[in-house]
Amino acid sequence: MLDKRIFSRFPNIKFIIPHAGAVLPIVANRIPLAKGLNPELSADQLEIQKAMSTQYFDVAGMVMSQQLPALLQMINPDHLLYASDTPYTPTPVVLDLANKLETTDMLSEPLKEKMFRQNAVRLFDLKLSEL
Known part of the structure; x- marks a missing residue:
């Protein structure tokens, strides 16, 4: 996308890059x-x-312990979104990975609240009554 100038040609599109950007942050x-x-x-x-500073990133998959810290050094924490990869990832794995994100000391409690809820509400302009 960078090579094809997608980000500079379409600056108003809000892309959500999956899996914490995969190897990109590293x-x-x-x-x-x-x-x-x-x-x-x-x-x-x-x-x-x-x-990267203008894109959004989901944290589906196994993003700890290298990807997430590298990503957080490069992006605005308001652009971090929780995604579970359901239904492609089996439910027990989704629950385990979500638990790791919920309990990590790598993220502050306010950042967890943003990642799990607030950032998506703002990005998609959701009304709390709709949730």
Whole structure:
């Protein structure tokens, strides 16, 4: 998406990147180095920090202990969303992963409240009476 300039061409679209960005938060600092491999790349094809700062990220799957800390260093915590990967992940695994997020000391209680509820309410402009 960065290479195809999706983020710069469509700045008003709010993308939700799944699985805490997968490997992206861990390797993002290497993206600007691609200019050395391909001098034809433009600045907006290399601005991973800028692109990530405007996107939303769900925490489906096993995002602890490397992905989540790396992601939180790069994004606004108001862009972190809980997702369970149901029905693709078996229910016992979903419950276990949710419990790990609920009980981790890696996230403050206010950040957990944002991730589990408030950020999605704001993003989707939900009314509390609808929930």
